[in-house]
Amino acid sequence: MKKIYIILVALCLSINLLAQNTVNVVGTVIDETGIELIGVSIVIKGNEKVGTVSDFDGKFRLTAIPVNSTLVFTYIGYKKQEIRYTSTREREKIVLKQDVNEFDEVIVTGRGTQRKISVVGAITNIEPKELQVPSVSVSNMLGGRVPGIISVTRSGEPGNNFSEFWIRGISTFGASQSALVLVDGVEGNINDLDPADIESFTVLKDASATAVYGVRGSNGVVVVTTKRGKAGKLKINFKTNATYSYSPRMPEYADAYTYASLANEAQMVRGNSAIYSNAELELFKTNLDPDLYPNVSWRDVILKDHVWNTQHHLSVSGGGQNARYYLSLGILNNEAIFKQDHAETKNNTNVNYHKYNFRANIDANLTRTTELSLNLETVFVAQNAPGDGSNNTA
Structure with a gap:
């Protein structure tokens, strides 16, 4: 008889211990106005395989989940919420707050700016920070970052190492086969841009997105807006980077x-x-x-083991309520790997490419309803290229 009592007590202790290691959570998910949310995803943090979704009344139930579990509530258009449970809750009410930024995000289109959620055309928006990487030109950064873009770099020579790119292939024959590039609403060259000056970068790919440009937009459109000054204190930004290039493997030649x-x-x-x-x-x-x-060994005589390329950018911005300004200066130095014998000649015989960008964006409020905007861009290029061996400045 004593053995039976001992077994019963042990079973009760086991059941009680099991109950203390798990909790049940039952409740309803609503928004800030009290409306039930249908289809809210509810999972255990760190174990997404265990979870559920709220039903038509916003209700959910999770049973026998580990104690101290953190439940993650996610719903499109609402901020994610995480709640840790140390005990059973039978009438839990979860209030999700709307994520205003997700719906208010705007992108630049052919017709101006538009809320991202209302865009129906094939449009891709690239975050400017994705373009802030050491590169000779913006065109070299598009390949692999935008779906539907094919880019080809045909040369590694400084000054000619820009990429050609096509948006969803070539749609015209006998005419221009390149995409239309608009910088602040004016047709421009994407290779003349300094990546640090870019505020937004949008690629329009299908007919509905490029219809406003007619036949000129048949090969796709790239819409770029540059940074502008904002009312406030003077801001000075300086950025510099250096790229070390070398050949990790070179063929071995016989002497x-x-x-x-x-x-x-x-x-x-x-x-x-x-x-x-x-x-x-x-x-x-x-x-x-x-x-x-x-x-x-002519390879060792002519070529260097490595080369340094540098890029610098300085910007000044600020202004008041009536006038704002953004000024920037960019310098790009791109060198080839050829050696130079300064004992033979003082001229720079190495292939190189130097670019100097200057930009001035000025906005002034003439009246309450009239604003004057001035956009100035100047690009100086100095390039040493094979051929006549002279410096060609454009």
Whole structure:
């Protein structure tokens, strides 16, 4: 009889211990006005496989979940809420607050600005911070960041290492096959932009989004707006970065002696006489006559092991209620890997590309209903390129 009592007591203790390790949560999810929310996702933080959704009355039930579990409530258009439960709750009321930013986010379209939630065309908006990476041009950053864009870089030469890109392929033949690029509403060159000056970057891809541009927008449209001054204290921003480029793997070439020996061997196995005599092989090996029998690694003579490229940007912005300004200066230095012998010539014989950007965006309120905006952009380019060997400045 005592054994039976002991077993019953042990079972009761086990059941009580199990009950203390789990909790039940039953409740209703509503918004700030008291309306029940249908389809709210409710999962355990760290274990998303365990969860449920609210029903047509906003009610939900989770039973036997681990004590101290944190439930995550998520719903489109509302802020995520996390609640930790240490005990059972049978009449829980969860109030979700609306996420105003999610619905008020606007993007630039062909017709001006539009709330993101109301956009029906194929439009992709790129966050400006995604473009703040070391690169020669903005066009080189589009590949892989925007669905539907194909980009190709055909050269690595400084000044010609820009990417061609197409939005959903080529839609015209015999005419311009490139996308239309608008900078602050004016057609421009995307490679002249300094990424640090970009405020918003939007790609219009389908016919409904580009209809306002007619046939000129048949290959897609890129709409860029640049930064402008805001009322407030003077703000000075300076940013600089340096890129270290090198070749991690280079082919190994034979020296003159090895090449001459292999050339002799290749001829002799075919029954021909050797090209180089033993005396000539010895001259290659000892380098006693470097003029007639040189042993030179032209790759090491012409090319450097690495190269540094730099990019600098300085901006000044501010203003008051009646006038605002944004001024910026950008400098880009892009060098090739060719060596330069300063003992032979003082001219810079290396292939290089230097770009200087200056931008001034000024806004002034003439009256309560009239605003005057002035956008100035100047780009100076100095490039050393193969050919005539002269400096071409554009």
